[in-house]
Each structure stands twice: as C-alpha cells, then as structure tokens.
Amino acid sequence: MNAPVAIESITGTADSGRITKRFAALKAEGRGGLVTFITAGDPDADTFRDLLSGLPDAGADVIELGIPFSDPMADGPAIQAASLRALKAGANLRKTLDHVRDFRKSDDDTPVILMGYFNPIYKYGVEKFLADFKDSGADGLIIVDLPPEEDLELCIPALEAGVNFIRLATPTTDDARLPAVLKNTSGFVYYVSILGITGTKSAGNDDIQFAVERLKRHTDLPIAVGFGINSADAVRDIGTIADAAVVGSAIVNRIAADLDNDSRAKPGLVDHVLSFVCELASGVRG
Amino acid sequence: MEPVNTYRSGPDETGHFGIFGGRFVAETLMPLILAVEEAYETAKSDPAFEAKLTYLFKHYVGRPSPLYFAPRLTEHFDGAKIYFKRDELNHTGAHKINNCLGQILLAKRMGKTRIIAETGAGQHGVATATVCALFDLPCVVYMGATDIERQKPNVFRMKLLGAEIVPVTSGTATLKDAMNDALRDWVANVETTFYIIGTAAGPHPYPAMVRDFQSIIGIEAKDQMMEAEGCLPDTLVACIGGGSNAIGLFHPFLDDSSVEMHGVEAAGKGVTTSKHAASLTGGSPGVLHGNRTYLLQNDDGQILDAHSISAGLDYPGIGPEHSWLYESGRVKYVSATDDEALTAFQLCCRKEGIIPALEPAHALAHVSRIAPKLPKDHIICMNMCGRGDKDIFTVADALGEVI
Numbered sequence A: 001m002n003a004p005v006a007i008e009s010i011t012g013t014a015d016s017g018r019i020t021k022r023f024a025a026l027k028a029e030g031r032g033g034l035v036t037f038i039t040a041g042d043p044d045a046d047t048f049r050d051l052l053s054g055l056p057d058a059g060a061d062v063i064e065l066g067i068p069f070s071d072p073m074a075d076g077p078a079i080q081a082a083s084l085r086a087l088k089a090g091a092n093l094r095k096t097l098d099h100v101r102d103f104r105k106s107d108d109d110t111p112v113i114l115m116g117y118f119n120p121i122y123k124y125g126v127e128k129f130l131a132d133f134k135d136s137g138a139d140g141l142i143i144v145d146l147p148p149e150e151d152l153e154l155c156i157p158a159l160e161a162g163v164n165f166i167r168l169a170t171p172t173t174d175d176a177r178l179p180a181v182l183k184n185t186s187g188f189v190y191y192v193s194i195l196g197i198t199g200t201k202s203a204g205n206d207d208i209q210f211a212v213e214r215l216k217r218h219t220d221l222p223i224a225v226g227f228g229i230n231s232a233d234a235v236r237d238i239g240t241i242a243d244a245a246v247v248g249s250a251i252v253n254r255i256a257a258d259l260d261n262d263s264r265a266k267p268g269l270v271d272h273v274l275s276f277v278c279e280l281a282s283g284v285r286g
Numbered sequence B: 001m002e003p004v005n006t007y008r009s010g011p012d013e014t015g016h017f018g019i020f021g022g023r024f025v026a027e028t029l030m031p032l033i034l035a036v037e038e039a040y041e042t043a044k045s046d047p048a049f050e051a052k053l054t055y056l057f058k059h060y061v062g063r064p065s066p067l068y069f070a071p072r073l074t075e076h077f078d079g080a081k082i083y084f085k086r087d088e089l090n091h092t093g094a095h096k097i098n099n100c101l102g103q104i105l106l107a108k109r110m111g112k113t114r115i116i117a118e119t120g121a122g123q124h125g126v127a128t129a130t131v132c133a134l135f136d137l138p139c140v141v142y143m144g145a146t147d148i149e150r151q152k153p154n155v156f157r158m159k160l161l162g163a164e165i166v167p168v169t170s171g172t173a174t175l176k177d178a179m180n181d182a183l184r185d186w187v188a189n190v191e192t193t194f195y196i197i198g199t200a201a202g203p204h205p206y207p208a209m210v211r212d213f214q215s216i217i218g219i220e221a222k223d224q225m226m227e228a229e230g231c232l233p234d235t236l237v238a239c240i241g242g243g244s245n246a247i248g249l250f251h252p253f254l255d256d257s258s259v260e261m262h263g264v265e266a267a268g269k270g271v272t273t274s275k276h277a278a279s280l281t282g283g284s285p286g287v288l289h290g291n292r293t294y295l296l297q298n299d300d301g302q303i304l305d306a307h308s309i310s311a312g313l314d315y316p317g318i319g320p321e322h323s324w325l326y327e328s329g330r331v332k333y334v335s336a337t338d339d340e341a342l343t344a345f346q347l348c349c350r351k352e353g354i355i356p357a358l359e360p361a362h363a364l365a366h367v368s369r370i371a372p373k374l375p376k377d378h379i380i381c382m383n384m385c386g387r388g389d390k391d392i393f394t395v396a397d398a399l400g401e402v403i
Helices: A018-029 A045-058 A077-088 A093-106 A118-124 A126-136 A155-160 A178-183 A205-218 A232-241 A249-257 A269-282 B030-044 B047-061 B071-077 B096-109 B123-135 B145-150 B152-160 B175-188 B206-214 B216-229 B244-253 B320-328 B338-352 B358-373 B388-398
Strands: A033-039 A062-066 A112-116 A140-143 A189-192 A223-226 A244-247 B020-024 B067-069 B081-085 B114-119 B139-144 B164-168 B193-195 B235-240 B260-268 B284-288 B290-295 B332-337 B379-383
Touching (some): A033 A077, A033 A249, A045 A269, A062 A093, A077 A249, A093 A126, A118 B284, A205 A223, A232 A244, A249 A269, B030 B096, B047 B096, B067 B216, B071 B358, B096 B123, B096 B193, B114 B123, B114 B175, B123 B139, B145 B164, B152 B388, B164 B175, B206 B216, B206 B244, B206 B320, B235 B244, B244 B260, B260 B358, B338 B388, B358 B379
Parallel strands (some): A062 A112, A189 A223, B081 B379, B114 B139, B114 B193, B139 B164
Antiparallel strands (some): B067 B081
C-alpha cells in the first residue's frame, strides 16, 4: 500500500524552480553553497523577521526554516530549545508560512526550505497546507519523520503539487536502500553526515567525501551535507566535497547567546547572528 | 467503517491498523526498524524462541498469573461477578516484564550489545533493568526529571539492578520527553543498541510485537475462565496509558463477539479540564513517536501535556491498535478521574487485601460504576496489571497523610 511510487509517474505542477536555479548558479560560480537553518519565530516574530530578511545579504545561498514543534525527536538541545522559544512566543505553522510570504516581497530568488516534523502539517491538513505553501512562495520541504515507507502521506501529494520534497540520506542508508530513498526526492539531497541528532558531533571529511561520492553515483541531484558543521572552516571543507553545507545549531546557538534570562532578544542579536552567517559564508565565498 | 471478518489480523504489511500505526521515523532509524521487523518475523516462527520465552514466563516471571474471583468486591457491588487477572503477582510487580523478556530475547538474537528504554512510572524501567541484569547487557533508562521525583522507589530499584538512569529535563520532563530522548539516543547508537519500548506504541513492528508478548495475559485468562466458569467472560476491563496491558488482555478475545471490552483512560482532574491523559476521549489523530494515533494536541499539532495521578498513564498518546479498535467500535473506551481511582484504590485494599497500582485502580473505578447495574450471572474480568507498592507515597500525599 505504501510502496514508493516512481517519480516518472508523477505528473505534477512545475515547482518554483528557485532551488534548481540557485544550485546551477553556484555551479557556474564554481563554489559550494551555504544553507542556513533557523527556527521560524525564534526567539520572537519581530526579531525573526529581521534575521530572515538579513540572511541573503549575509551570505545564505539557501534558507532553511524550522517549523516549530513541541517534540523534535531528531534534534539536539539547541534546536529543541529554539522550537520551544518560538512556540512560547506564539509561533505556529500558519505564521511560518506568513513569514515566508513576507520574505518573498523583497527576495524572489533565495530558495526557502521548510524543515520539520509531520504532525503540524497533518493537523493543518495536507491539501490545504500544500496550497498555502505554494502560495507563500516557499520552495521545498524536509520532513524528518517521513521515510519513503510513508510517501503517500505527503511526499507524493507534494511532488504532484509542484513542491520539492527533499529527502534525508544517512550513514545507515545502504546501497540497497538508497534507490528507494532517492526515488521521490527532488530539489537536492540532504546528507546527514553523522549517526545522531543535530548539533552534537561532527563527521570526518574523509567519511563525508566517501559518502557524497556514493550518493553521486546514484543521483544527479545536488548534495547538501549537514549535522555537525559549525565554522567557516568546516563550511569551506564541505563546500569542496559537496554542493552545499548546512549550518543549523551553531547559528541557533548564536541566537541563544543573545537572549536575556526571560529568553527575550538583547539589543544587537540580529547583527551578531548575521555577522556570524557572514563569517560562515566566507568559507565558500573566498 | 466497513465491517470486518476478524479484528485480529492487523497490522497490514506496512504496519497499519486502518489508518493508524505506520513507521514515522527518521531515515537513520529506518533500516534498523526494518531489521527489527525481519528479526521478529523470524523469531515468531522459531520454536526455540518460543520455548525460551515460555520457560522464562514460567520459572522467572511466575506465569500463569492467577485468575482470581474477588468475593468481597462482588458482594460489595451486589451485581456482576468480578474476577481479577493477577498480573500484579508477576516478578517485578506488573505486566511489563512479559514484553521485556520477549524484546531482550530478540535483541540477543540480533546481536545487540546495549539496551535503552523509556519509563514513566518506572515499572517498565524496572522490568527492563531486570532483564538486562539477567542477560548481562548494559541498560540505560530515560526518565523524566518530574517522574524521577515522584517515583523514587523505582529509581532506586533500577540502580540496584545495575541500570543507568538518565534524567530527562527537555520539554515537560515526563514520559513523552523520555521517549523523545530515548529515540535520540537510538539514532546516535543505532549500530549497537536495541530500544525496548514499554508500550504497544511506536513505529511498526513495536505495537504488534508488544501486543503479541502481552497477549499471554488474554490467552491465559481465556483458559482460566473456561476452567472456572465453563464460559467466556462477558466483559473485560483494563486501564489504558499506551495500552499494552489492555491489548494483551483484549486481543485473544477480539473475535469472540459475546465479549464486551472496556478500556479505561485516565481522566485526571476531568476530561473537560486541561489536566487529563484521555487521548481517545479528548484527543484527535496525529503523528508522534513513530505512529499515527490519537493524541492530545492543539490546533497547530503541538503535543499537549498529559496529566494523571498515575505516572504510568501520564502519556498524551495511545497505542495505534486501540485507536483503530476505538474507531471500529469493537472496544468501548471510557475514563476515570484521579479521585475515582483513589477511591477504588482504597476499596480494593480494604475489601480484597490487594494494594493495586494506581493504573489498574482506574480500571476498578470503572468496574465499580458498571458492576452494580449488571445481573449476578454477568462475569467481569479485570486486569490487575500492577501492584501498588510503588504508589504508596503518591496516595499518602493525595490523602493528606504523612509517612
């Protein structure tokens, strides 16, 4: 009943094209990309809006936004805390889409990926969500707890609606399983470089290189590598091995470092975080 | 919903009971989940596996647990005849050990060298620590900091048995957060570690596997009732947190249409308040901890805190098979409040000389509502799934007594 459906069979609406364009541009520039992760609505709606709108100039090539969730099972302490801060400040899925819509008024090029867990989307209603997602101007989805075995839930409807469904491949995804994981993937492939949760440990570059080469043998899609990448040097290294490096917890930690005891943003938070993103981007921008 | 020929054939090959169940886990875990399923399918048809489990059930757990006619409660309610399936007499004091033995045998078969578990009340943690001692495997138990505080005797028991207890402070620091952190551990240690899930929930094959290991309760009860009364019981009653003791009692009877089944959720301070743990009565379908099932959640799909005086029922979800049995109408789901459970707890102590756990005290609270209205030849079989030694501090506190 939930057998993966071949992508050839999906004749959906065309997607926004921003992801493809951005990776093609990176290739033309001959450099790796920087994907930055922050949680939507963290630490509050206004501060988040300033962070989001500042990311492209700071050097983010692709923006990944976490959909706040009460029980983020694949995330480490930094992103768990970010989710809870956002929820406490009133964030939700609808407002997350509103943020993207606002962002699109001033930026029509930077791809925006929403990353999260299935329950908020399931509760929102898959069909309605996909319509609102398209309307907001977002480009792709990464849903941590939807493996290919559950493709009928959201992956297939998303592809049919012209929404990129970006799959996670991991060190445990062996060659036998990889084709099933890649089959209904679009936009790019996100390689989780470690066994573990976000923001905890880092993989060695040799292991990552080996893994990326393995993925490249199975797919023509760009490969972004994430988990445990936390400095300009690491971004530089990954940028030479893969098509893009994803940094999440390290940025989220910079947000946390500029909060007062009641989790309110201190003056200077946005500048500090965006300068850190600039520093990270220097790893792939020479 | 379409009528079905059998209620016992689920889950389907993709791990679904109707729309419930499934495998909603991160890709890192998915290959292992498939390996667990394969290992379990092989073990199920291996007579040596069954023989080992049967031996341990008999000589280590003390099975079969008695089916006991409760004369004074029957007289007190002056209605239906009341029987208790005495799983509180098992080694470690609850039904949890049935499942832990099955899963650790599977872990050994798979060559895993480290065990993790989550626990709420601590009964599953104690049972896991126990089987880890028996099989000489290191054991790490995730337990909410709030629960560690209210279940101190079980925390110390686990330590005596050699387990490492990791306090969970994330989220609300209760059972759901302990399960989150156990899953996080598993993702990081997927190659060496087996996760012994304590209830009939989680990603497929856990709900089916835990049910199968717990079904010994219902299988025995059926035989014992035939011996005692020469017929099947009319009504089965069991409490429900995740629902493993209930599914263990119910499942072997599901196709016996004369047998009514009542699952009793924890209504806490009342299902109309925000402080309860009744996922079916007060929740809606959602996806958490690897399966689709009824959950306590808000309109945005954020999981809400559960509340119950019983730490073992204090979970915002329920096993997916119960969600399916609820929607199909085969099992009736009701609830009992903290106060009703406390009253039943005390009644059971005085009338039968049995100190029940607060979890089955919820089941007894429901029995006390229905038994007086039923005829004298009506037979109720209630699962006394745990003993109350662990709860005496909680109960004393609730009754305003200092011990």
